[in-house]
Amino acid sequence: MSRLDSFIRRLEAQRSCLGDAARRTQKLNGVALELGLGNGRTFDHLREICAGREIYVFDRQVAAHPDCIPAPDRLFLGDFTATLNEARQRLGDGAAALIHVDLGSGDAAASIALAARLAPEIAALMTAGAVVISDQPIGHASLVALPLPEGVRPGRYFMAEKQA
């Protein structure tokens, strides 16, 4: 498969998983968290499919398209390892109904290790029934893997639900 095909399939998987998670959590109270603003593509998509839900965004920098920059009071700026803890203080454990983690860099091993390091903070921020969608596996005892939407190859994207 060419790199172009692989890139397109990754974006299709991302969109399918985000849509599935938004539907699954529709009736759940809580905020949405976007880890990895990047150029703001998936933040913008979440704004469309999670209309009415507060969305908080995390990144070490703001380098997004000008139309996709969150309000200052919805932005946790800095390293995830510090800002997730800030979010737990400010929003409270169990505050999130949906979390999207899109932190991948060119270094696959470093991305997997970062996701593993963040997993306890991510799980703590999720309410029961909340869904985490991620570009890396998020392993935690309180999270159970969800089936992926049709057409998404296992390992291309990940979805898990927080248990009660």
Ligand SMILES: C[S@@+](CC[C@H](N)C(=O)[O-])C[C@H]1O[C@@H](n2cnc3c(N)ncnc32)[C@H](O)[C@@H]1O
């Ligand atoms: C793949 S990009 C996100 C793409 C974005 N979701 C989009 O659709 O445009 C990953 C982002 O994660 C951020 N990031 C990676 N590691 C981070 C860390 N340890 N702390 C804070 N931000 C980090 C990078 O700055 C980058 O903007």
